[in-house]
Amino acid sequence: MAKPAKTDNPIHEILVQRWSPRAFTAQPVSEEDLRSILEAARWAASSFNEQPWRYIVATRDRPEQFARVLECLVPANQAWARNAQVLMLGVVKETFTHNDAPNRSAAHDLGAASANMTFEATARGLAVHQMGGILPDKAREVFGIPEGFHAATAIAIGYEGDPATLPEAYRASETDPRTRRPLDEIAFGDTWGAPVAALSPAGGSHGSNDQER
Numbered sequence: 001m002a003k004p005a006k007t008d009n010p011i012h013e014i015l016v017q018r019w020s021p022r023a024f025t026a027q028p029v030s031e032e033d034l035r036s037i038l039e040a041a042r043w044a045a046s047s048f049n050e051q052p053w054r055y056i057v058a059t060r061d062r063p064e065q066f067a068r069v070l071e072c073l074v075p076a077n078q079a080w081a082r083n084a085q086v087l088m089l090g091v092v093k094e095t096f097t098h099n100d101a102p103n104r105s106a107a108h109d110l111g112a113a114s115a116n117m118t119f120e121a122t123a124r125g126l127a128v129h130q131m132g133g134i135l136p137d138k139a140r141e142v143f144g145i146p147e148g149f150h151a152a153t154a155i156a157i158g159y160e161g162d163p164a165t166l167p168e169a170y171r172a173s174e175t176d177p178r179t180r181r182p183l184d185e186i187a188f189g190d191t192w193g194a195p196v197a198a199l200s201p202a203g204g205s206h207g208s209n210d211q212e213r
Contacts, residue, residue, distance in 0.1 A: 003178055018122045020129040022080040023166050023174055024158035028061065029085045033124050037157070040120035044113035047105035052093040053113040056143055056151075060085050068142050073154055074133040079167050081131070084156035089139055090114055091151050110152055117155070127160040 003019045005011075038055065046052060058069040069087040070078055081087060090113075092106040103109075118128045131154040139151035163174035189196040 005178060005180075008183070014119050014122050018118060018128075019178065021127050021160045021163075021174060022129060022156075022170050023161035023163050024083045024085060024127065024156070025161040027085070027159045029059070029126060029157060029159075033121075033126065034059070034086060034157075036124070037117050037120050037126075041113040041117040044109065044116045046109040046112065047103065048096060048098065050093070050096055050103060050106075050109070051113075052103055052106040053110045054091040054093070054149065055155075056089040056091065056139075058087045069154070072135050072139040072142060072151065073131065074135060077131050077133045077154065080170055081129070081154070081156045083158070083161070083165070084129075085158035086156070088155040088157070089134065089143070089151045090153035090155060091139075091145060091149050093149050095148060107152060114153065114155060121157055125159070126157055129156045130154070131156070 002017070005016045005019075007016065034057075038057070041053065041055065042051075044051075044053070056069060058065040060066050066087060069089060070082055072089060073081055073087075090110050092103075092110045094103060094106060095101060096103050114130060118130070121128045132152075134151055134154045136151045139145060143151075145151060163171045166174065183199065184195050187196050187199065188194055
């Protein structure tokens, strides 16, 4: 089901249409689409162009690999993600290559790459659900992730399906209204909590009805 964002200000249609369902169909994701989705991640911005992201990728047509990624998710996510067509683990390199210093931007940059991936997938008619609920130690054990890297997130990709196919505990979340914090709760000006002068009063936020899901 479509759940377009009800925005207070105009944004790109891909951002309006993007949301994070848990129900997926049995339609496979083509190799062409998967390559382009990963290519979009490849071209994300990153601090010092470090590109600290790595992805462990599994598709349902390789059931053993798919099962190995699935077992690295927390049980609550396994319950629905098992029906996705593609599962990935998002891994970050913890230090910069040029000086071996800790990379405080690594998680941010993984997020930027995964956002690129999500928008490319949305443009291709696919749905993406990103997850923080993973088992990092299990991922290290199963996939031999080396020291200096750690699994941080997981991603499910496929074609959006019927919420009725989900376990009952997840069905309501597929149809609940989407909500978002208003702009004046996320964008500050002169001091913490103060409105951004350029957005007030004429451009001030009036609340939002979008929600991350």
